[in-house]
Amino acid sequence: MKIGIDLGGTNLVAALCKENGEIVSKLSVPTKVGDPEGVKADMKMLAKKVCDNRGISYKHVTSIGLGVPGSFIKETCTFEFATNLQMRNVCFAEAFKPEFDVPVYIDNDGNCAALGEALRGAGTGARNVVMVTLGTGVGGGLVIDGKLYTGSNNIAGEIGHMVIVAGGDQCNCGRRGCMERYCSATAMIRMANEAMDGSADESSLRAVREQSGKITAKDVCDARDAGDALAERVFDKYCDYLACGLANLINILQPDCIVLGGGVSGYGEKLAAPVREKVGAEQFKVGDKMTPVHIATLGNDAGLIGAAMLKR
Amino acid sequence: MKIGIDLGGTNLVAALCKENGEIVSKLSVPTKVGDPEGVKADMKMLAKKVCDNRGISYKHVTSIGLGVPGSFIKETCTFEFATNLQMRNVCFAEAFKPEFDVPVYIDNDGNCAALGEALRGAGTGARNVVMVTLGTGVGGGLVIDGKLYTGSNNIAGEIGHMVIVAGGDQCNCGRRGCMERYCSATAMIRMANEAMDGSADESSLRAVREQSGKITAKDVCDARDAGDALAERVFDKYCDYLACGLANLINILQPDCIVLGGGVSGYGEKLAAPVREKVGAEQFKVGDKMTPVHIATLGNDAGLIGAAMLKR
Numbered sequence: 239m240k241i242g243i244d245l246g247g248t249n250l251v252a253a254l255c256k257e258n259g260e261i262v263s264k265l266s267v268p269t270k271v272g273d274p275e276g277v278k279a280d281m282k283m284l285a286k287k288v289c290d291n292r293g294i295s296y297k298h299v300t301s302i303g304l305g306v307p308g309s310f311i312k313e314t315c316t317f318e319f320a321t322n323l324q325m326r327n328v329c330f331a332e333a334f335k336p337e338f339d340v341p342v343y344i345d346n347d348g349n350c351a352a353l354g355e356a357l358r359g360a361g362t363g364a365r366n367v368v369m370v371t372l373g374t375g376v377g378g379g380l381v382i383d384g385k386l387y388t389g390s391n392n393i394a395g396e397i398g399h400m401v402i403v404a405g406g407d408q409c410n411c412g413r414r415g416c417m418e419r420y421c422s423a424t425a426m427i428r429m430a431n432e433a434m435d436g437s438a439d440e441s442s443l444r445a446v447r448e449q450s451g452k453i454t455a456k457d458v459c460d461a462r463d464a465g466d467a468l469a470e471r472v473f474d475k476y477c478d479y480l481a482c483g484l485a486n487l488i489n490i491l492q493p494d495c496i497v498l499g500g501g502v503s504g505y506g507e508k509l510a511a512p513v514r515e516k517v518g519a520e521q522f523k524v525g526d527k528m529t530p531v532h533i534a535t536l537g538n539d540a541g542l543i544g545a546a547m548l549k550r
Numbered sequence: 551m552k553i554g555i556d557l558g559g560t561n562l563v564a565a566l567c568k569e570n571g572e573i574v575s576k577l578s579v580p581t582k583v584g585d586p587e588g589v590k591a592d593m594k595m596l597a598k599k600v601c602d603n604r605g606i607s608y609k610h611v612t613s614i615g616l617g618v619p620g621s622f623i624k625e626t627c628t629f630e631f632a633t634n635l636q637m638r639n640v641c642f643a644e645a646f647k648p649e650f651d652v653p654v655y656i657d658n659d660g661n662c663a664a665l666g667e668a669l670r671g672a673g674t675g676a677r678n679v680v681m682v683t684l685g686t687g688v689g690g691g692l693v694i695d696g697k698l699y700t701g702s703n704n705i706a707g708e709i710g711h712m713v714i715v716a717g718g719d720q721c722n723c724g725r726r727g728c729m730e731r732y733c734s735a736t737a738m739i740r741m742a743n744e745a746m747d748g749s750a751d752e753s754s755l756r757a758v759r760e761q762s763g764k765i766t767a768k769d770v771c772d773a774r775d776a777g778d779a780l781a782e783r784v785f786d787k788y789c790d791y792l793a794c795g796l797a798n799l800i801n802i803l804q805p806d807c808i809v810l811g812g813g814v815s816g817y818g819e820k821l822a823a824p825v826r827e828k829v830g831a832e833q834f835k836v837g838d839k840m841t842p843v844h845i846a847t848l849g850n851d852a853g854l855i856g857a858a859m860l861k862r
Contacts, residue, residue: 364702365702366701366702380802380803382694382699383695387694387803388804389678389803389804389805390676390677390678390804390805390806391804391835391836391839392804392836393804393834393835393836394802394803394804395802396801396802396834397801397802399801399834400712400798400801400802401714401794401797401798402713402714402716403715403716404714404715404718404732404790404791404794406716411834412831412832413797413832420716478716479716482713482716485713485725486712486713486798487802489708489709489711489712490692490706490707490708490709490712490799490802491692491699491701491706492700492701492702492703492704492705492706493701493702494702519724520724520725522705522708522711522723523703523705524703524704524705527703
């Protein structure tokens with residue numbers, strides 16, 4: 239058995255998982271923000287409880303994995319810093335002793351979600367998976383040969399900061415034209431606002447914007463579902479950019495599949511189907527075998543399962 | 551000892567290498583284009599001779615690796631097709647028996663060059679290396695965890711076909727704005743021609759073009775060395791695009807280093823230094839540790855050494 243722990247800004251969640259990642263017991267407590275010793279104690283308490291709940295002896299746990307937001311040092315299992323946790327340089331390597339005398343692994347929560355989806359979610363059975371998270375920003379994670387790939391300095395997988403429009407829209411990272419500026423939920427909203435401001439075309443989104451003072455990516459998708467032509471145009475452009483970024487990743491890495499997560503992926507097959515088609519037309523392939531593009535399936539459990547599946 | 555063989559359109563070259571890739575004996579014959587049985591016989595003959603030359607028993611050879619142009623099937627060690635070899639579906643798995651009863655590996659010649667540079671050339675000591683070849687086109691190869699990474703379908707590493715200018719210049723691959731269209735020798739030439747055609751600026755390149763009917767990437771570099779302002783402008787723009795592509799690869803893969811090969815890399819440090827600076831300003835890094843950008847060091851031996859170092 240393995241234990242996965244997801245250290246979030248709001249909740250601290252722990253799960254006992256089978257070797258294949260299946261969750262058998264799960265518990266959570268509010269995160270004691272700014273109290274590293276309290277967080278450590280809660281982690282151990284949760285680790286013990288998820289075992290106790292199922293009558294599993296602590297001795298049967300072979301590893302513990304932590305998914306954390308922000309920066310960390312893998313080698314020493316040390317969490318370095320994240321704005322929303324108000325903690326610095328907390329070492330978790332010994333936090334579970336003496337009850338659990340096992341290796342403790344640490345990685346980025348986004349990477350853990352990628353690993354979870356790759357091994358037990360939309361990518362199950364795949365060896366190489368690229369996960370792309372379409373939220374406020376664009377994140378990602380690479381699974382290579384069944385393991386998380388984090389590069390030579392543990393920060394690989396910054397897929398959102400691949401430039402696809404040289405000299406394009408200014409990104410927070412300092413570059414211009416990053417995938418994040420064209421493929422995030424934020425980007426879809428910006429494109430919709432630009433489309434409304436740049437034309438006099440009728441659109442139900444105008445009323446939404448007037449009423450709530452803003453629109454969301456879901457508003458754009460809803461308007462498209464209702465047959466709104468402007469929303470359709472914006473969505474199609476968004477899919478073009480997304481397909482461009484995904485075809486880049488495929489041409490470089492040729493994974494077994496791409497998994498789309500994050501808020502925008504909630505649009506499901508209505509997102510995946512057009513993107514799949516556009517990617518297929520742009521990617522390098524053997525014969526006519528296109529790289530599958532899947533929607534993530536594990537939701538919030540992905541990070542927890544991925545944390546449990548961490549290994550050296 | 552290992553044997554590496556480079557099957558080129560002109561020459562068939564074989565080398566006996568130490569475990570660390572050092573070449574101890576090397577021989578070549580003209581490639582018998584269109585004669586698969588002749589090529590097979592020559593390969594075996596060369597494999598025996600590189601051993602004989604050094605008095606090495608065939609029994610001390612532990613593997614044979616083939617670098618081939620065009621497509622191939624790794625699993626069966628079969629060369630599929632390349633225009634300039636006029637051969638189809640040649641299986642090399644048994645070609646060296648009974649003298650050499652060892653595993654025979656096959657991979658793309660560009661990938662072999664990447665592996666050679668990673669393990670014994672500019673990337674020596676590195677675990678993760680991205681090689682980018684700047685020639686007529688832009689090629690590449692990925693070494694991950696000390697091994698060639700070719701993805702789930704053996705065709706990963708098409709770095710040149712990462713779009714960096716969405717909607718940009720039309721590429722032969724069907725996409726628009728590929729790195730190849732902005733970072734190859736061909737691209738540098740096109741940009742120089744466009745700069746000359748689009749302005750009345752004086753440039754020594756105009757005379758070169760008039761005399762020879764064309765210019766080369768080396769002409770652009772030579773003119774820059776001589777202080778030509780137009781050439782300087784073109785070169786600077788070329789480096790911007792190259793840095794954009796390399797920073798993308800770094801943000802995604804965070805290798806230990808990038809190695810630049812191919813014709814344009816012959817410009818050496820005069821290319822690497824400005825590119826390094828531009829990449830450093832764009833890439834994600836830990837602290838201020840920039841990813842090194844090196845010029846390839848092995849020349850034509852890279853593919854031969856990489857072929858010898860192939861493994862499962």
